Amino acid sequence: MNETVPPGATAAQWLAGARPRTLPAAVSPVLVGSAVAYFAGGFSWPRALLALVVSLALQVGVNYANDYSDGIRGTDADRVGPMRLVGSGVASPGTVKAAAFGCFGVAAVAGLVLVVWSGQWWLLAVGAASIVAAWFYTGGRRPYGYLGLGELFVFVFFGLVAVCGTTLVQLGRVTLPALLGAIGIGTITCAVLVANNLRDIAGDTVAGKRTLATRIGAARTRWLYVALLLVSVLMVIVLAATSSRWALLGLLFVPVIAPAVRAVLGKAAGADLIGVLKATGVAELVLAAGLAVGLVLGSG
Structure with a gap:
């Protein structure tokens, strides 16, 4: 592949490339998993911070x-x-690839410390699977993100694994509230990806990128977005019923996401969905913060 080597991206461009708006998907599961551990009397600041490093990396x-x-x-x-x-041509492919694997390395080191500290050695396999899944989302010869499986893997790794794993390394076990919180966080994180793929559906179709949105079409994708959010609402309610009514504070995300839902059902497309993406990420963080505050208040 012949290419002109770019002069190098600026710090601001590297930050933009890291896509800060996606970071609620990393912070939220750790927040919920740690709050569940706190509610059950097993919260650990150091382990929670290490879990956050793993998730962010x-x-x-x-x-x-x-x-x-x-x-x-x-x-x-x-x-x-x-x-x-x-x-955009501001950084060479090799440099960006190295940055990706550098981040995976940070996650691996922090995860190893957590495994040794908690004694949950089987999590080594889970951690390795997480890194493999992160790379092959769009990497390799047959990336699963191009096969319409992105939402499934996001649900598993940024929902079930991230929330339940955070609780496990602190509490030593996975509780029902952790599982319910994991489903709630997993579905709203999927909604972020669904909104992203709905926005890109035209370009992805031309490029041959077969996301779930390109496979089922824009109309069904819009309803999938709404359905995922409804599952998150249901999980908050059931979690509150099985732990503390204070956990209903998680429903504060509903008014935050309402304008985004109206936009999606109103057939917003292309650049008009950028605001939907931002709102969904913020709503996820509000959901997680509400649950966390509620579980802390309910533990007293």
């Missing part, structure tokens, strides 16, 4: 990995969303 790593893989395939040539480092 994986999220930024997968963002850089997607930037690299989509960039070298040319599927970022006509994007509506944020700038990509490789696709």
Whole structure:
């Protein structure tokens, strides 16, 4: 592949490439998993912080990995969303790939410390699977993100694994509230990806990127977005019923997400969905914070 080596991205461009708006997907599960541990009397600040490092490093790593893989395939040539480092030509593919694996390395080290500290040695396999899933979302010969499986893996790793794993390394076990919180966080995180793929549906179709949105069409994708949010609402209610009514504070995300739902059902498309993405990420963080505050208050 012949290419002109770019002079190097600026710090601001690297920050943009890390896609800060996706970080609620990394912070929220750790917040909920730690709050569940607090409610059950097993909260640990150091372990919670290490879990946060793992989650953030994986999220930024997968963002850089997607930037690299989509960039070298040319599927970022006509994007509506944020700038990509490789696709825009401000950073070389090799440099972005190295940044991705650097982040995965940070996640691996922090995760190893957590495993040794908690004694949950089987989590080594889970951690390895998380890194493999992060890379092959758009990497490799048959990336699963191009097969319509992105939402499934997001639900598993940024929902079930992240929330339940955070609780496990602190409390030593996974409780029913942890599982319910994991489902709630997992579905709203999927809603973020669904909104992203709905925004990109036209460009992805042209590029041959077969996301779930391109497979089921825009109309069904819009209803999938709403259905995922309804599951999150239901999980908050059931979690409150099985722990503390204070957990209903998690429903504060509903008024935050309402304008985004109206926009999606109102057939917003392209750049008009950028606001929906931002609102969904903020709503996820509000949901997680509400649950966390509620579980802390309910533990007294």
